Amino acid sequence: DGGITQSPKYLFRKEGQNVTLSCEQNLNHDAMYWYRQDPGQGLRLIYYSQIVNDFQKGDIAEGYSVSREKKESFPLTVTSAQKNPTAFYLCASSISGVTTDTQYFGPGTRLTVL
Amino acid sequence: QKEVEQNSGPLSVPEGAIASLNCTYSDRGSQSFFWYRQYSGKSPELIMFIYSNGDKEDGRFTAQLNKASQYVSLLIRDSQPSDSATYLCAVNAYGGSQGNLIFGKGTKLSVKP
Numbered sequence: 001d002g003g004i005t006q007s008p009k010y011l012f013r014k015e016g017q018n019v020t021l022s023c024e025q026n027l028n029h030d031a032m033y034w035y036r037q038d039p040g041q042g043l044r045l046i047y048y049s050q051i052v053n054d055f056q057k058g059d060i061a062e063g064y065s066v067s068r069e070k071k072e073s074f075p076l077t078v079t080s081a082q083k084n085p086t087a088f089y090l091c092a093s094s095i096s097g098v099t100t101d102t103q104y105f106g107p108g109t110r111l112t113v114l
Numbered sequence: 115q116k117e118v119e120q121n122s123g124p125l126s127v128p129e130g131a132i133a134s135l136n137c138t139y140s141d142r143g144s145q146s147f148f149w150y151r152q153y154s155g156k157s158p159e160l161i162m163f164i165y166s167n168g169d170k171e172d173g174r175f176t177a178q179l180n181k182a183s184q185y186v187s188l189l190i191r192d193s194q195p196s197d198s199a200t201y202l203c204a205v206n207a208y209g210g211s212q213g214n215l216i217f218g219k220g221t222k223l224s225v226k227p
Contacts, residue, residue: 033214042118042202042217043158058214090157099145099206100165103215105157 004106006091011111021076021109023091031097032074037088049074050097086113116141116207120218128226133190135221137203146206147186153199193225
């Protein structure tokens with residue numbers, strides 16, 4: 001079964017903690033993306049990567065970090081510097097990251113700060 | 115600032131009717147346009163994409179693009195209660211090798227039996 005998996009489905013974070021969200025794909029896609037969605041809002045791009053060992057900041061990268069050590073994996077760390085991290089986090093991938101590529105989404109991780 | 119605008123709704127239509135969802139975008143250089151459906155609490159799933167001016171049909175769905183007016187729409191014929199969801203318009207405004215999308219806030223559609 002090809003697809004994108006995200007874990008955990010729900011995550012609770014205490015103030016001051018760093019947490020890491022997992023995103024794995026077996027679609028052999030080169031490009032991967034992380035978005036954040038707040039209630040009633042569209043998706044906002046956090047980070048993206050078009051190739052292994054390379055990634056770029058999106059529109060709201062402050063307080064987040066990523067790595068891309070393997071083609072299949074693009075984990076997102078939400079650091080304590082992110083002041084309002086409660087949101088729905090979505091990982092996506094596309095074949096090569098060019099203009100016409102379709103992005104496919106994982107099931108998402110819902111992060112709540114306690 | 116590149117923007118994508120959608121009417122937040124809710125748009126309510128009776129079962130069997132045509133639902134019309136609209137989206138405008140700010141960047142005249144935009145090249146690729148996507149419609150995603152998002153059920154409450156779930157992740158977006160692709161409905162259609164369109165690159166060229168005109169209409170593109172896929173089953174009950176028709177995407178319409180007018181680059182001169184910077185306008186893209188999605189028509190859903192014979193609407194079903196299962197079509198009730200939020201529809202997200204996404205636009206690639208960067209061109210070339212950068213596949214980043216800009217999303218609208220979505221239009222909530224409710225199909226009444």
